Amino acid sequence: MTEPVRDSVEVALELDEKEVYSHIAHESAEDIVRIISSLDAERARLHGEVIYYRDDWDDLIRERIAKGKRHTAFDFYNPALLDIWERKVREIKKARLREKMAYASIAVFIILTVIATALLRQPYVILGLAVLPAVFLIWSLTREKLDLIYYELTQFFIDELRELVEKHSLRPERYRFKIFSGDYFGVEIRKSGTGIFAIVSPQSRVVTSAETGSND
Incomplete structure (x- = not known):
């Protein structure tokens, strides 16, 4: 018979102070790596890439927020992460809503020009067709906006993971x-038999790389 799943608090109560923080850091790091991969997968799909990676980061964080079987490690480590995530999610939803409203407005305008053309026997439909290029412009601007949001959010979690690993002396490979x-800072790309993955780079190495790049 399998043992029941214990939440973070139950486990932490059995540890000393140093082990408690190490345990919290470990759980937080496990959550963050899932969020990073999920966010970047969404960003890659935004660029039209076929990505088979599936792990709903939105559900993951909501699961961690809920005080059910497990407590969120973020509650103990850095509650501000949740606020930042919520704000970025709102930005994503607003951008998608604005895009849909813009498409709907263009569609209504074209329909009205078609009706006007039929009723008044004047080529008003030409005006409707003239706004069609705006569809591509809206699509392009929305993709740029979403790409920036996903990039900023992913980079933020990468930085948080690196800080967590260094502060609590965790092994990055884990x-x-x-x-x-491939445009994130502070990561090292590794290859294994199962494919390509990344780990966070030590802060000193990131600084050195940045300084080297600026001197070129």
Whole structure:
């Protein structure tokens, strides 16, 4: 018979102070690597890439917020992460809503020009067709906006993971994650038999790389 799943608090109560923080850091790091991969997978899909990675980061964080079988490690480690995540999610939803409303407005305008053309026997439909290029412009601007949001959010969690690993002396290799874009700072790309993954780089190495790049 399998043992019942215990939440973070139950486990933490059995540990000393140092072990408590190490335990919290470990659970937080496990959550963060899933969030990083999920966010970057969404960003890659935004670029039209076919990504088979599935792990709903939205459900993950909501699961961690709920005080059910498990408590969220973020409650103990950095509650501000949840506030940042909520704000970015609202930005994503607003951008998608604005895009849909813009498409709907264009569609209504074209329909009205068609009706006007039929009733008044004047080529008003030409005006409707003239706004069609705006569809591509709206699509392009929305994708740029969403890409920036996903990038900022993913980079933020990468930075948080690196800080967590360094502060609590965790092994970066233990918290490797799938990554689909190559423009993030502070990560090292590794290859294994199962494919490509990434780990966070030590802060000193990131600073050195940045300084080297600026001197070139």
